[in-house]
Amino acid sequence: MPLTFFAERYDSAKSSISEDLTILKRTFQARGTGLLETIPGAAGGTRFLPYILKEEANQVVETLINQMSSNTRYLPGGYVYMSDLLGNPATLRQIGRIFATQYLNQDVDAVMTIATKGVPIAQSVADFLNVPFVIVRHDTEITEGSTVNVNYVSGSSTRIEKMSLSKRSLKPDSNVLIVDDYMRGGGTIGGMMSMVDEFDANLIGVGVVAESTAPGGRAVKDYTSLMRVDAENDTVISKPGNYLEKIFN
Amino acid sequence: MPLTFFAERYDSAKSSISEDLTILKRTFQARGTGLLETIPGAAGGTRFLPYILKEEANQVVETLINQMSSNTRYLPGGYVYMSDLLGNPATLRQIGRIFATQYLNQDVDAVMTIATKGVPIAQSVADFLNVPFVIVRHDTEITEGSTVNVNYVSGSSTRIEKMSLSKRSLKPDSNVLIVDDYMRGGGTIGGMMSMVDEFDANLIGVGVVAESTAPGGRAVKDYTSLMRVDAENDTVISKPGNYLEKIFN
Structure with a gap:
């Protein structure tokens, strides 16, 4: 956003706008709302980079864990019902802020996810990073x-499955961040990683809201998770994921 | 948001906060950013209702129309490629603001859509209305x-199709707003209307980003559209939908 935009809108000198921005910058940083970057030069201006502080992220994850740790969420086969959480705009905003914080200083060109339940996560992260998101189907x-x-091997079932992405959705050499709602065997995430390769794009990272604690070799080695969920025998137990070491280290 | 929240956060008297809010209120209204409502009483506080003014909505739709009216978007069978628009957070925010403006004064409990491409629209509208969204599949x-x-009859193909929604996703007597990306024959929207009935919920309205101009009796009579799209013979022509008469009347 160039300074002239604010100068015209509020009918003020660019220097006074610049002073106001300095105050805003300090306030945002002190409250952990985000980073207000000033880009100098004629084409310069300001860019708002939202982030979240460790303490607030911990609160968000704790709330998520409390909501997840309910046996009424248990579904046959060790699955967990979480569509209500992924349909709550306030929850999605918080999740988006956490993942955006992790990639604040990296050059992400697009967020990738798979239909259907990954879409709200991708949209929220993309919204905070201000980049487009693409949906694999x-x-x-x-x-x-x-x-x-x-084609990819579904980790939990060892079935061969297929996923597809529109040819026009990603430019070659894009930097891609993969996000999803739930990771079990990691087969779906692995499939998306092959997809990134097929588009000659670069994988920047992988983020999931919940990972299952179910045993089994996982195809994906490097990822960030907010929660670890153990769903067995009609019981759902949820714990913090690895986000602290991955994001706030 | 209760006034005490701000009073504590900024260490000020409630009366000074209240004065500041009056200034904010006037600014938001003058700029068409939204409505800041003060709810009086002990449990009172403030509520921010974002909206968009007619002039800005016209600009948003004009930009959408320019982006849509490109023959490279034409797909075999008279379909139109618009996944790039529905993967752009800035575009989604504007679309969300327009539909939220229409239902600003109505009691919406949930936004309903169908997977996959309706999801970003639903999330954005729900975000502005601050209500949950549910995804039919x-x-x-x-x-x-x-x-x-x-079961429903797909309007464009007269095939019988099936859609499903999790039993726990909607409470009886909820007020539901249906949104989707594209309406052709209206069969899918009609199916979602039956779904609202099945949950003993109430239909508040229907909003689509684009409606096709393709002839044929349409099952849905009352809806709001941002664009009318004519896609035939490798050509895509886009015009404003009925949003002006529906929202800014």
Whole structure:
């Protein structure tokens, strides 16, 4: 946002706007709302980079864990119902802020996820990073045009599955951040990593809201999770994921 | 948000906070950013209701129309590629603000949409209205738990299709706003209307980003659209929808 925008809107000199921004900057930083960056020069201006402090992130995750640790969420086969959490705009905003904080200083060009429940996570993270998001699908839909298709082994079931992404959705050499709601065996995330390769793009990182504690070799080695969820015998127990060491280290 | 929150945070008297809010209120209203409502009484406080003015909404729709009216978007069968628009957080925010403006004074409890491409629209509208959103699906996924299923006739193809929604996602008597990205025959929207009935909920309204101009009796009579899109013979022509008469009347 160039300074002239504010100068015109508020009918003030650029120097007074600049002073006001300094005050805003200090306030945002002190409250952990975000970073207000001033880019100097004729084409310069300001850029707001939202972030979250460790203490607030801990509170967010603690609230998530309390909401998740309910046996009424248990579903047959060791699955967990969390559509209500992923349909709550306030919760999504907080999750988006946490992942955006991790990649604040990295050059992310696009956020990638897989339909359906990953979409709200991707949208929220993309909103805070101010970059587009792209949706990989299990089916090929006519409204996507030509697609690139990838086969992958579903980690939890060792079935071969297919995923597809519209050819026009990603430019080569894009820096891609993968996010999803839940990781079990990691097969789906692994499939998205192959997809990033197929587009000659670069993987920047992987973030999941919840990872399952179910045993089994996991295809994905490096990722950030907010929660670890143990769902067995009609019981759901949730604990903090590895986000502290990954983000606030 | 109760006034005591601000009073504590900024270490000020409630009366000074109240004065500051009056200034904010006037600024927001003058700029068309939104409405700051003060709720009196001990449990009172403030509530921010974002809206958009007619002039800005017109600009948003004009930009959308310019982006849509490109023949490179044409897909076989008279479909239109718009995944890039629906993956752009800034565009989604503007679309969300427009639909939120329409229902500013109505009691909406939830926003409903169908996977996959309706999800970003629903999330953005729900974010501005500060209510949850629920996602109807074409498939039944294990992570949704028990579902309610509805059969409907796909308007454009006269095929019988099925959609499902998790039983726990909507409370009876909820006021539901349906949104989607694209309406052709209206069969999918019609299916979601049956779904609202099945949950003993109330339909508040229907909003779509784009409606097709393709002929054929449409099942849905009352809806708001931002654009009308004509896609035939490798050509995509886009015009304003009925939003002016529906929202800014």
